[in-house]
Amino acid sequence: MRLVLRETQLSFRRAPVLSALAVTTIAFALFVVGLVGLVALNLQHALNxxxxxxxxxxxxxxxxxVEVATVAIGDIEAFPGVESVTYVSEQDALERARQELAEFQDVFDDLATNPLPASLEVRLEPGFRDSENVARIADWLRGFRFAEDIRFGREWVEKLDRLRYIAGIVGLVVGGAFAVASVIIIGTTVRMTVLQRSQExxxxxxxGATDGFIRRPFLLDGLVKGALGGLTALGLNYAAYSAINQMLRSSFYSARQALLLVGFGTALGLLASALSVGRHLRRVDAE
Structure with missing residues (x-):
């Protein structure tokens, strides 16, 4: 193990420019992947x-x-997917309308009677806010005799579902494409390192050195460069986030997500090294 570590250190000393190029390539490739991830993360937060x-x-x-509505609230809150139920009296509804529609204050002042009905506002648990579950709960509420009308904005909820689906597909495709491009770019950079040491x-x-013995320093070299590239990419992503956050309030990766990005860089460096060394060894055997 000490020999492998020494070989990795020597690799950086022998070709500092090439090593720096490899780390920089990994960093910028992951920086783009990280930016796509940040956009997807903030879009998901906005949708949530x-x-x-x-x-x-x-x-x-x-x-x-009110007593009938109070009893019904207990039944509704026990229904799967319901988070809470709020009773809004006729007077509360009028006061809310006065606050939200202040420009129509004169109209409200001229009212002889309150035209707004009392209502039950049913909030749903996370995971039950898609169009199918919302429609199911709305249909169930129609079974109450005192429920004159049920509203939940069907079109708006369905549009939200479609937007969430499209955002997920676009994020997956774009992120996957950049990840594949990263593997190709990193593989090319690592291959240059392998070719430089082809005589060795x-x-x-x-x-009589075995394939495993030859591969080990290259694999560790790729792993270290991948980790350094991942850390650099994380720093660049944070710098971009800090600049954007001053103009537009946004969210950054959690500690677990940040570790995943660095781990992804480490895995990319290891994979690129394994593929490059394996290909070179097969070529040597063929010759």
Whole structure:
């Protein structure tokens, strides 16, 4: 193991420019992947915030006693997918309308009677805010005799579902394409390192070194360069996030997600080294 570590250190000393190029290539390749991930992360957060506003509103028949609504609240809250139920009286509905529609204050002042009905606002648990579950809960609420009308904005919820699906597919395709491109770019860079030491590899084969012995320093070299590239990419992503966050409030990776990015860089460096060394050894054997 000490020999392998020494060989890795020597690799950086022998070809500092090539080693720096490999780390920089990995860093910028992962930087792009990381940016795509940040966009996807913040888009998902935005969708989640919009999704939190999804609710089903049951407007009550006029004259429905508060006691009846209170009993119904307990039944509704016990229904799977329901997070909470809020009773809004006729007077509360009018006061809310006055606050939200201040420009129509004169109209409200001229009202002889309150035209707004009482209602039950049903908030849903995460995972039950898609169009199918919302429609299912709305249909169930229609079974209550005092429910005169049920509203939940079907078209708006369905559009939210489609947007979430499209965002997921686009993120997967774009992120996957950049990841594949990263492997190709990193593989080319590592192959340059392998070719630079092709004579050394040939001599090692002549003196009886096994493929595993030859591969080890290259694999560790790729692993170290991948880890350094991943850390550099993480730093660049944070710099980009800090610049954007001053203009547009956004979110950064969690500690676990940051570790995944660095781990991905490490794995890419290891994979690129394994493929490059393996290909070179097969070529040497063929000759």
């Amino acid at each position: 915030q919009v999704e939190e506003r999804v609710e089903v509103v049951a407007y009550l028949v006029r004259g429905t006693p 590899i040939a001599i090692m084969r002549l003196v």
